[in-house]
Amino acid sequence: MKHQNTLAELLAIMVKLRDPDTGCPWDIKQDFKSIVPHTLEEAYEVADCIEKGDFSELQNELGDLLFQVIFYAQLANEQGLFDFNDVVAGLNSKLVRRHPHVFSEQQALTDQQLSEQYQAIKAQERAAKVVPHTSSLWQDIPANLPSLSKAKKIQQRVAGLGFDWPSYHGALDKVAEEVDEVKEALAVDPHSAHSAEEVGDLLFATVNVARHIKRDPEQLLRAANDKFSVRFEKVQAYLAERGQSLDTATLEQMDAAWEAIKKPV
Numbered sequence: 001m002k003h004q005n006t007l008a009e010l011l012a013i014m015v016k017l018r019d020p021d022t023g024c025p026w027d028i029k030q031d032f033k034s035i036v037p038h039t040l041e042e043a044y045e046v047a048d049c050i051e052k053g054d055f056s057e058l059q060n061e062l063g064d065l066l067f068q069v070i071f072y073a074q075l076a077n078e079q080g081l082f083d084f085n086d087v088v089a090g091l092n093s094k095l096v097r098r099h100p101h102v103f104s105e106q107q108a109l110t111d112q113q114l115s116e117q118y119q120a121i122k123a124q125e126r127a128a129k130v131v132p133h134t135s136s137l138w139q140d141i142p143a144n145l146p147s148l149s150k151a152k153k154i155q156q157r158v159a160g161l162g163f164d165w166p167s168y169h170g171a172l173d174k175v176a177e178e179v180d181e182v183k184e185a186l187a188v189d190p191h192s193a194h195s196a197e198e199v200g201d202l203l204f205a206t207v208n209v210a211r212h213i214k215r216d217p218e219q220l221l222r223a224a225n226d227k228f229s230v231r232f233e234k235v236q237a238y239l240a241e242r243g244q245s246l247d248t249a250t251l252e253q254m255d256a257a258w259e260a261i262k263k264p265v
Contacts, residue, residue, distance in 0.1 A: 010066075011084060014074045032075055039068040051222065097121065119160030148217040151207040159211075168212035175209055178202040234261040 017027040042065045049058040073084035096103045098121050101114070109117065126140055141153045158164065165171045178201050185195040210217040238257040239249050246254070 010070060011074075014067075014070045018074055018078070027071075030071070030075075032072065035068065035071055039065075039072075042068055047219075047222075051219070116160070119156070123160070146218060148203075148207055148221060151204050152211050152217055155208055155211055165208070165212065168209055171205065171208040171212045175202065175205045178205045231258070231261060 016022070017024045020028060042061065046058070046061045046065050049055070049061050069087070070084065073082070073087050077083040098118065100121075101107050101109050101117070122140075126137075129139075137157060138154070141150060141157070145153065155164075165174070178198065182195070182198045182202050185192065185198040189195060207217045210220055235254060235257045236246055238261055239245060239253065244253060249257075
């Protein structure tokens with residue numbers, strides 16, 4: 001096959017970049033912690049391509065993300081921790097272990113059964129590697145995970161233990177309850193720690209609704225951000241057509257423009 005040696009070539013390139021005598025100065029001075037921000041950036045760029053439907057650029061971004069994995073593996077190899085083959089072998093083993101319905105039992109499962117099986121396997125994995133003095137419930141949920149994603153992970157974890165609403169209706173009722181509690185707290189003191197806590201509870205409850213309708217809260221909020229940004233740019237254009245600007249327009253004028261651009265053409 002034309003590309004059968006490309007992975008070996010990539011690994012060799014990474015070794016060359018890290019060569020202390022002839023490698024790239026930037027690559028040589030990096031360590032595990034210093035490239036984490038680049039890894040996060042590359043992951044978001046992959047997500048951005050997919051959400052925009054820009055599949056012509058997706059190949060390049062996936063390559064950039066793969067390079068991050070290669071980089072970590074090279075750093076680990078240099079320190080005698082593991083190498084890229086160990087990473088792949090571990091992944092192969094994990095995929096087979098987490099998909100018994102494909103690789104051993106060969107049975108069709110419903111989405112609910114798949115979710116229950118996955119949570120059970122994850123629980124076994126957590127129990128096998130529990131760290132002393134830490135809760136096995138949360139130990140594999142990254143501390144620095146974006147908060148919306150972390151809320152979803154926590155909710156999935158307890159749902160796997162049976163602590164969950166049977167449908168989105170209960171989750172939505174909880175949002176309404178939290179809204180009332182936010183109103184009560186704000187009425188007393190909008191700047192209090194209690195008000196902030198209640199707003200946090202509302203956000204957490206909203207994530208639960210997203211989870212129940214099989215949507216990712218991070219993606220939903222990114223879409224909402226983009227939607228708002230596009231609409232506000234239209235507000236700016238609407239005002240400009242009428243000889244106004246965002247700097248000089250009143251709130252009432254901006255609100256009128258907002259309502260105008262929301263109307264179907």
